[in-house]
Amino acid sequence: MTDVHKPRVVSRQEWLAAIDALRVQEKAHIREGDATAATRRRLPMTEVNSSAPLIGGKGHVSLTDVFEGRTQLFIPHYMWHDGHTAADQCEGCTFFTRQVRTLSHLHQRGVSFAVFCQGPTGNPTATTAASRAGTRPGTPCPPSRTSGSSPAATSG
Numbered sequence: 001m002t003d004v005h006k007p008r009v010v011s012r013q014e015w016l017a018a019i020d021a022l023r024v025q026e027k028a029h030i031r032e033g034d035a036t037a038a039t040r041r042r043l044p045m046t047e048v049n050s051s052a053p054l055i056g057g058k059g060h061v062s063l064t065d066v067f068e069g070r071t072q073l074f075i076p077h078y079m080w081h082d083g084h085t086a087a088d089q090c091e092g093c094t095f096f097t098r099q100v101r102t103l104s105h106l107h108q109r110g111v112s113f114a115v116f117c118q119g120p121t122g123n124p125t126a127t128t129a130a131s132r133a134g135t136r137p138g139t140p141c142p143p144s145r146t147s148g149s150s151p152a153a154t155s156g
Contacts, residue, residue, distance in 0.1 A: 054116075070112045078117030093117075 010018070050063045067073050076097070079090040103113050 066112065066114045068112045070107070070110045072109075072111040073114060074106065074111055075114050075116050078115060080118040 048063065052063065054061050054063060054066065056066070076093065078093040081089060097115060100113065106113055
């Protein structure tokens with residue numbers, strides 16, 4: 001840190017006054033975040049078409065099948081970019097899936113995990129992207145691809 005970028009040196013009293021002012025600002029920031037989260041939780045819901053065609057690792061599956069008998073379903077939705085290589089798919093999506101190591105914690109709480117995306121079935125790029133995203137040992141749930149615009153699901 002250069003001298004130009006260093007904070008100025010002040011007395012203990014001045015520092016206490018500055019930290020008190022910062023705490024007021026931080027608390028306001030936290031309250032605003034809490035209010036935003038509460039608004040998000042109150043968003044309206046929309047009905048899901050349970051007959052939408054889904055393609056999983058073993059072919060066509062129903063949305064009910066993706067739940068695997070559990071009461072809740074956690075679905076991250078991959079962004080898919082047609083015409084891009086596997087390496088050029090969404091970094092955030094593939095990074096997230098690589099962090100999923102075991103599903104036992106979710107399963108114990110009645111939650112299944114599935115990854116949805118719009119990638120085409122049988123496309124070498126989609127297969128490579130899925131492989132890069134999570135079909136290595138220790139990752140329970142590789143993402144699936146779809147044909148056309150129907151979402152795909154792989155559950156675990």
